[in-house]
Amino acid sequence: MKTSIWLREIRRRANSWFIITMLGALVIIMPVAYVVLSFFQPTGENWEHIKEFLLADYVKGSVILVGSVGFLSTTIGLVLAWIVAAYEFPLRKQFKWLLIIPLAIPPYIAAYTYSTMTSYTGVIQSLFRNYFDYQFTPGTIEIMSLRGAVFVLTLFLYPYVYMIALNYFEKQSASYIESAKTLGLNGFQMFFRLGLPIARPAIIAGSMLVIFEVLSDYGVASFFGVRTISTAIFQTWFGMYDINAAMRLAAWLLVIILGIFMLERFLRKGRKYDTNVTQSRPLARKKLRGWTAWLASLSCSIVFFSAFLIPFVQLIYWSLKTYEKVWRADFITLITNSLVAALIGALIISFFAILAARTINLYPSASSNLLARIMTSGYAVPGAVVAIGVLALFITLDEKLAFIYPKLLDVESGSLVLSMSIAMLITGYVIRFMAQGFNSVESGYTKVPPSYREASFLLGRSMTYTFWKVEFPLLRGSILIGFALAFLEIMKELPLTLLLRPFNFDTLATRTYQYAIDERIYEAAPSSLLLICLSILSVIIILRFEEK
Amino acid sequence: MFVDIQNLSFRYSKKQQPVIDRFSFTIKKGEIVGIVGASGSGKSTLLRLLAGLEDPTAGSIELDGRLIVGDNTYIEAEKRGVGMVFQNYALFPHLTVSENICFGLHKMKRPEKKKRLDEMLELVQLQEFAKRYPHELSGGQQQRVALARALAPSPSILLMDEPFSNLDTNLKSLIRMEVRDILQKANITCLFVSHDQADVDAICDRIIYIDCATYIGSDKESITV
Numbered sequence: 077m078k079t080s081i082w083l084r085e086i087r088r089r090a091n092s093w094f095i096i097t098m099l100g101a102l103v104i105i106m107p108v109a110y111v112v113l114s115f116f117q118p119t120g121e122n123w124e125h126i127k128e129f130l131l132a133d134y135v136k137g138s139v140i141l142v143g144s145v146g147f148l149s150t151t152i153g154l155v156l157a158w159i160v161a162a163y164e165f166p167l168r169k170q171f172k173w174l175l176i177i178p179l180a181i182p183p184y185i186a187a188y189t190y191s192t193m194t195s196y197t198g199v200i201q202s203l204f205r206n207y208f209d210y211q212f213t214p215g216t217i218e219i220m221s222l223r224g225a226v227f228v229l230t231l232f233l234y235p236y237v238y239m240i241a242l243n244y245f246e247k248q249s250a251s252y253i254e255s256a257k258t259l260g261l262n263g264f265q266m267f268f269r270l271g272l273p274i275a276r277p278a279i280i281a282g283s284m285l286v287i288f289e290v291l292s293d294y295g296v297a298s299f300f301g302v303r304t305i306s307t308a309i310f311q312t313w314f315g316m317y318d319i320n321a322a323m324r325l326a327a328w329l330l331v332i333i334l335g336i337f338m339l340e341r342f343l344r345k346g347r348k349y350d351t352n353v354t355q356s357r358p359l360a361r362k363k364l365r366g367w368t369a370w371l372a373s374l375s376c377s378i379v380f381f382s383a384f385l386i387p388f389v390q391l392i393y394w395s396l397k398t399y400e401k402v403w404r405a406d407f408i409t410l411i412t413n414s415l416v417a418a419l420i421g422a423l424i425i426s427f428f429a430i431l432a433a434r435t436i437n438l439y440p441s442a443s444s445n446l447l448a449r450i451m452t453s454g455y456a457v458p459g460a461v462v463a464i465g466v467l468a469l470f471i472t473l474d475e476k477l478a479f480i481y482p483k484l485l486d487v488e489s490g491s492l493v494l495s496m497s498i499a500m501l502i503t504g505y506v507i508r509f510m511a512q513g514f515n516s517v518e519s520g521y522t523k524v525p526p527s528y529r530e531a532s533f534l535l536g537r538s539m540t541y542t543f544w545k546v547e548f549p550l551l552r553g554s555i556l557i558g559f560a561l562a563f564l565e566i567m568k569e570l571p572l573t574l575l576l577r578p579f580n581f582d583t584l585a586t587r588t589y590q591y592a593i594d595e596r597i598y599e600a601a602p603s604s605l606l607l608i609c610l611s612i613l614s615v616i617i618i619l620r621f622e623e624k
Numbered sequence: 625m626f627v628d629i630q631n632l633s634f635r636y637s638k639k640q641q642p643v644i645d646r647f648s649f650t651i652k653k654g655e656i657v658g659i660v661g662a663s664g665s666g667k668s669t670l671l672r673l674l675a676g677l678e679d680p681t682a683g684s685i686e687l688d689g690r691l692i693v694g695d696n697t698y699i700e701a702e703k704r705g706v707g708m709v710f711q712n713y714a715l716f717p718h719l720t721v722s723e724n725i726c727f728g729l730h731k732m733k734r735p736e737k738k739k740r741l742d743e744m745l746e747l748v749q750l751q752e753f754a755k756r757y758p759h760e761l762s763g764g765q766q767q768r769v770a771l772a773r774a775l776a777p778s779p780s781i782l783l784m785d786e787p788f789s790n791l792d793t794n795l796k797s798l799i800r801m802e803v804r805d806i807l808q809k810a811n812i813t814c815l816f817v818s819h820d821q822a823d824v825d826a827i828c829d830r831i832i833y834i835d836c837a838t839y840i841g842s843d844k845e846s847i848t849v
Contacts, residue, residue, distance in 0.1 A: 084679075530701070530708075531716075534676075538702060550717070
């Protein structure tokens, strides 16, 4: 191609849509790059100490937690998805969405709820003591330490696997299952010889989500005293005040995540199924009768009760006892803080998600695939790592901009402006949860054929007009789902908020956590309950629009 | 010449063979020209290049005396004044028939727009369907809406990409006649792409055969594949 034609192409594509998208991608990649760069920086004696005495423990803790929770929640999610997708039984329709609801309960809230409920003074042991005159041997049912962390994380993260697997079973597998039936496979054989192998991409995708959530978790592990790399980053930061050592830990966590990605690649290798079966039609469910039907309902009930109803009811009970004491004027501030931070974060996420998805849809190429990768990379990076990258970046920015602050704002020279503002927290949210918004909008674009846009151009309409009048109305549902998902995650997010919030800025999540680690469990209930209700609201919005 | 294409080349990626290779041809004003070729022969790509939906790797296109693509020039699709009927019609599903037709009439004032809409609805005989949505219409009706929408802003040339491929065989001949009448009434220069010889026979003044991007001949020169 001639140089003049190259230049012609560059001029054409460098419009404002494209430039803003690239800026967004830059903001997302900078903090992570910063963390990676810490490998090349000298470390202090703290790091030598951590490396010698603690690192092995942290890694071991993370690996055990990831391994057990990954396996258990994948199993539960998968079995439930199969039961709901392949069989007809009493209350199946209700369970189908009830089993997603546990997603609305942040695991750290479940952690303190369950650990209190199962303690000596908790409702379960008192019940047995007072009514059945039965004493548990100490340590039999208490939900604590590593066992507790595994239990809680499993119960509240399985919906990730459940949702993806269910969608897959319902939409993709009809033709396979029908042909298997004609070949005479029974129910169990069908699950093990067919359901499991064909759902492998969905299983891997779902368990990857669970693994990333576990690696990112701070609340549950710190509550139960499990040593993981994420909790270690906090301790190094707040205990030793050594941000360089914390950064080095974060960089090692990124190395582990890279390893997991490579493992995922390896597991998927050579197993490329065509998931886009063109005649995808719903699966005809087999009707269960008699005890098998009740068994199916019972399994769903057990999971729903333990992963939602029991802790929820307990929280209501505690809230009724304490709300008068807790409900102070600053409670309203907590709610506004949570809502405002989540709304702003989700709005910015939706904005960049639309821009990026559109750029990729408009100019499909290798570089736009890279853009998609960058946009979604945040979901794999634990909150603590994002936080540390953002903090380091903002402090550097403050140093570089220090000379200009006294001229623009009413501050003394040398004061920190950006790294003391809510902008830092919001940036963290945007990086961490961009994937939620982006994936939703991008899948929405698959339903808008390019010819709609082309027809609009040929009718003399500009790119911006075309977006608002043609693409936006057709994408509304997907944008809203992405918005609600990002909102939900931001509301629940703990580690990022703890690390990046401005001084004296509390949200429902941080206040709940504060009460819980101060052993004021009952007082933590009202804010937990509010947080859960707001989350349920977003889950309902997501489910309603996904049905359409 | 009304349309003057010189040495046009195009490929979808560097690894592939060019779909169109140094292709040149011309169209006179008011002519209805048909392009026939097997699928994959680059005939739809030719339309997309003319419309501004793909960028050529080399060559130039002139339309009505104006250079729209050259080494240093590229007029964007929305500024070319080209009308196009897509293979799948691409009617906006969230807009009614009249909203679809008025979509490209943004430069007109309201009374003028209304007048143009009525003209178009009359031209394609869809007056009673103005308030319907595309999914409430039959395939043939949808196609006429697409035609009306493309003609409404008075484009200098109309491009049609396999406009009959989605229609039932028994409807086809009837609709071909309708389209020919509409095109004659509208008195417009038209480039029409099809893989079906019968389509172009029924509609076009001149036929061009292309095969893998190289010009084979026109019927006047009596060269066929």
